[in-house]
Amino acid sequence: MIKKISNIVIKQLLTVSGAITGIAILFISIFLFKEGIGFFNSPAVEKGYSLYVHASNPINELSSKEIKEIFDSEITNWKTVGGNDEAIKIFRIDEIFQKYSEEELGKDYQLLPEKLGEEIKSDKNIIAYIPQKYAPTLTKGIKVLHIKHLTLSDFFLGKEWLPTATPSPLFGVMPLFLGTLLVSILAIIFALPLGLGVAIYLSELANEKIRKLLKPIIELLSGIPSVVYGFFGLVVLSPLVQKTFHLSVGETALTGSLILAIMALPTIISVAEDAMRNTPRAMREASLALGATQWQTIYKVVIPYAKSGISAAVVLGIGRAIGETMAVLMVTGNAAVMPTSIFNSVRTIPATIAAELGEAPAGGTHYQALFLLGCVLFLITMVFSIIAEIISKKKNY
């Protein structure tokens, strides 16, 4: 009886384990997306602050980009954002302290809101950036300026990533996305010829003894932790790149892609080699019997036969490179600007998450933006792994 019950219990336990691992990934994605989607409902201004304008101002709403440009003095006239043809007067809370003494503002600044209100009322072209704690009493002459929610295009097409800018941070993913793409594709360009060459050598030329020696070496290469690659890149590769190309700093997109190329090699080699070894013996021998040399056989028979496996290796390699965090974080210099040259510093999506999540307050807009980046990364790598699977399953013949 006890035995029977325990049998049932164990069987249930096994089923539950299977179910948990099956849904783990769904769970992860739901969680990521839940946090990330919140980004689009978040205010685009730093928490605890509001913007105020004169009540007569026809502008009721501005986007975060417009606000940023106003406070950077790139937009100086209300006309540019659809208002009257008047110069914009920026007002920050510090200015009130220069105008009034501490006594005039009260011991606990209890008179501050009133004074701020007067200040805003007095100038109809003013835009004031004030902590909500000292929010001016909303009388006739003042209104709160609404800020548009961040939109999909703000996020995906925005060209500036300035998550800590005040009063209005910008979350444009474009520079990060292009940076990731540049570094990963460059890495594959370096790694592919090298990886294919080694794969051909391993599957076609090397004798069993050398194969047995080379295979573990390549496996060791994939075993080295990425932070060690990053360290190596930092102390060896980056000074080397700096010296070779006479740059002011060695932490560039090129350095990152060189390190990534080394890291992607084991994947490319092993997948491509497997594909080549699967070429039927009969096909090779038919080719050799027709008088082709071994090399002709390799590039006319083996490589075409292994085409899908090789493509899968490339896709997998890129997918791996896109998701790689630590090594890239340590050697690319992390400037979140649109990449213009391979000798400039870039920043990738995973590196951004790693560098900024620690400073972003939980639940804030910045935090949510980083989760949204995580979602993007998740989707990209997922797509790459599915493509690789489809390609490698496709039969050529």
Added chain:
Amino acid sequence: MNKKIKQNIAFFVFRLFSLLIVGVLISILGFIAINGIQVIDWEFLTTAPKEGMTEGGIFPAIVGTFYLVVGSLIFAVPLGVMSAIYTVEYAGNGRIVRFIRMMTNNLASIPSIVFGLFGMALFVNKLGFGDSIIAGSLTLGLLTLPIIIRTSEEALKAVPESYRTGSYALGAGKLQTIRKVILPSAMPNILTGIILSVGRVSGETAPILFTVAAYFLPSLPDSIFSQAMALPYHLYVLATSGTDVEASRPIAYGTALVLIMIVLFFNLLAAFLRQRLNKKLKQH
């Protein structure tokens, strides 16, 4: 003759590439070994960092990594092995198994930083563990789950069908067969997978950045809810953001060497075990 020359050139290039790869590995390992061996001694391995990490050792980081490895295995091994048993022995080859297999394959392709994000959101913030060993272990456990499942599945499938039928013929039930026949003969291969994931866990940095890792702790962690230092994170800190990056460079080399030795030791151990097992299987 022309094609013969072409062949010779091509083959020469391939040999060169292969040599180049060996050269890359040797130069990375050699560079770190030569620079690291100078600082590694007994004191380095058993004392805490001193003087803003420019002197002293890495003992707390070694301890932290050990805790994280053990913690993640406690979580991932039972879950992984049990779900492998479920998919191989119980679920047959139906839609559910294909689904689970697809899901675990995809789990393996998720970048490690995404695991870090998830671990931070769920374990650190939602469940309120804070930055702690348990949050880090669970995150790392999730990361190694696919490795453990895949190797366990392969191990179970490698057990000859005749073992199962033989056991049934003697009147044993399904569970008895699994416990007394299948698991013992699959155990060495399962163990290889576990060893492999030990190597993986001890080298991962991104998942522990926001779930457990501490820049510096004056004392060793005293519960599963305390923060811990860890070797890979320690290396990252030493290399990029220590109080004096230049002065702590020797310590960074030493840390890198210790980390590499741990990771490679487990990788080699797994490779060695696998090779021996394959030989044994061939003999049968």
